[in-house]
Amino acid sequence: MTQLSLATVLAEAARKHPSTLAVIDSATGERITYRDLWDQTLAYAAGLKALGVGPGDTVAIQIPNLADFPRIYFAVLAAGATIVPMHLLLTPDENAYVLSDSGASLLVAHSSQLANATAAAEKTGIKVVSVGPAVPGVERLEDAAATVPPLKTYASREAEDVAVVFYTSGTTGKPKGALLTHLNLVMNTMVNVFDIHDLRQGDVVMGCLPLFHTFGQTVGMNGTFRLGGTLVLQARFSGEAAIDLMVKENVTIFHGVPTMYIGLLEAAPKADRLPALRLCVSGGASLPVAVLEKFDEVFQAKIFEGYGLSETSPTATTNQPAFGTKAGTVGHPIWGVEVEIARPEIDERIELMADGELGEIVIRGHNVFAGYLNNDEATAQAVVDGWFRTGDLGTKDADGFITIVDRKKDLVIRGGFNVYPREVEEALARHPAVVQVAVIGVPDSTHGEEICAVVVADPGGITADELIEWSKEKLGRHKYPRKIRFAEALPLGPSMKVLKRELRKTYSDGE
Template structure:
């Protein structure tokens, strides 16, 4: 069997760029070289071994965007164990489910997360150790350090490196099994085959590292190319701009809500960062936001697309193929992305260019299945293709466009309405800061279109916005209901939680 470990990403850069700064931690103000980061990692790895952790064991990690995240992450890989990154916004009960389902043997939590972590570990009966400032009564991982490992334990390419728990819209979250090969390949392709990246690039690490986008594209990608990762533990537009200016950040990875936050903060900033490359993923980026960002920051956003189950990157706008706003570009190297007939479950039937269907993916990035859930794996992977649950099209030039999630489709009076299209239109109104569109039950039409809008108070009324949208959208598409909110509910990866909006506004009969 072929041996391969994701730990190689850091180990090799420590060998190649020992004196370069690998991580800047904006909370602790640490500036850590690659040599230091790898030595700290091998010390933590010895502590994990002393705690009885070895190849095939599962270690859960509950750490914010601090230097301790990569230290513990690569230490876990270095002993040959599998990582379960814990979402920081879940309840102890939700986290206990993840600990139990994954079979975690140990939970390593930062001291700032201990209240939640200890509660979850008690329910799941899992040992917990801390990193960061000492907390009375809780063992610190540092205390178990013996002689640092000489090198990392080798693994087989198809062994599981990371289990990502996907925030299920229905039922319990599912553990997506990502192999060393999945994650090493995705990291390499992101760094060397898509954009022109340099070892002197400085990357903004404000995407949560527990999430696949921040972990693979941000952290692993930066370390693979020998760049510097600047960590921000809590994102706000103001804090991000200040830190990017201070540390001369050249690359920004974010989700649409972050780009909106940067735009809102830009007007108050004394100076804006000189960004060379911006990448957006995680959710659809309104074209109006992309255009305004390019104009304000003089930096082009390349929108991409991926899922936890695809390591994550599947497609992205990339210079080699040209870019097209409103699309997620072309498949990455070694990956095929096609459109399949959505109503057929048991086999994959590909559709011609231009037709709307379900986006399906195959290649080195597709996961090894869902943990303890063969039926879900069987539904998701058909004829070697991963069914994404997203509806989209592929044009004659190969650009993939996402129309919407299959489950977010609104059927009003027998007509299909795609919320993304309505959101794109409303996002162009100058008073609208953020918008999410959902279907709500309606006695006459089955479903009615409801737009939940964040806007400046008093800047526009619901009737004015409805009237404005009538001119921009077809008769069956424009929203008949506008609800104003102070903010939209966001998940741990900063995606808008439409299921929460449906709970709040679904029975709203006004």
């Protein structure tokens, strides 16, 4: 069996770039070199071992974007265990479900998260230890580590062993644990760093995406460490604070989701100086073309939009210089990965469609996960003929560019016509008074469903009637929204995606 551990990413960076700054923690002021980060990791791994953690065990971690996240993440890997990153915005009941479903034997929580972590762990009977500032009466990992010598090196694992279990926020029912192997995550890290963009060893990367989420973890943290760059951690994102931090630390690369780019654009007029960004990457949700264009104009920095899922490690496609870029698309498949369009109505097999036809995006390659934990039925539905069915509808053009049209389940059928919310959102996002918009279908007695746009607008910027009239000129008769609802903010999930299921709950009764 081939031996491979994701811990290699940090171990080798410490060997190759010992005196380079690995992490700048903006919350605590820590500035940690690769050598020190790896030494701390091996000490914490020994502490985990002293607490009974070893190869084959599962450890949950509940830590914000602080230096403790990479320290504990790589310590769990070095001890040979599997990691379950806990979302920081879930309730104790939701977290208790993840703890019991994953079979975690230990929860390592930052002291700032202890109230939630302890409440969840009590429901499942698992042990909690803290990291960070001491809390009376709670056992600390630092103390366990101080009683034993650090590990000499990381535990050996097989390439197909599970490294990380990501719980995907299902739109229906309980979240599912996606099993990502050491091979999945090492390959995705390597391809992101060496095959897609012009990354350089001296790059300084903004780490404001949540590290518990696959985008921030693989593309942000692991990619930076594989490169030997410096990761600047921001524990809580705000546009103004992010701009100040990027200017202060000379950040060259920004990874974000569309809501973050919108936040940066809102904050830019108030900033004394803007960062000199060389490369920006967007993922997690569709980026309106209007935002991409405005960002390029204001920040003088091009955004490369990509696409991926927890189940694909995450990166599957991205706009990349080798193939040229096309606004409004998610680019080409990454090296070693195939992305095609399949007939969405056929469940039992994959039938590929011609260029330009609309169907379900399917993916196969080294990035596709090993299945869902304890859920053979969901795995069999998701992986068919070796292809992962994404549940996203899209097209592939003659030049190989993939365009995401919408989630299969977000499709609105109005009076028998298919309406794709993303197309309506793209149009409305171009109105100067619209800051952010999400489009949903709401029940309607005449048409089955009606188009409803939930809009965050500039203060006093526009009325519902004005926006409806404006959208009539931009969209076909069956597509323009008949209902406009204004909101102060859109509900966001832990990974900063807009939660359309919450909007449907709120606005489906016509209010």
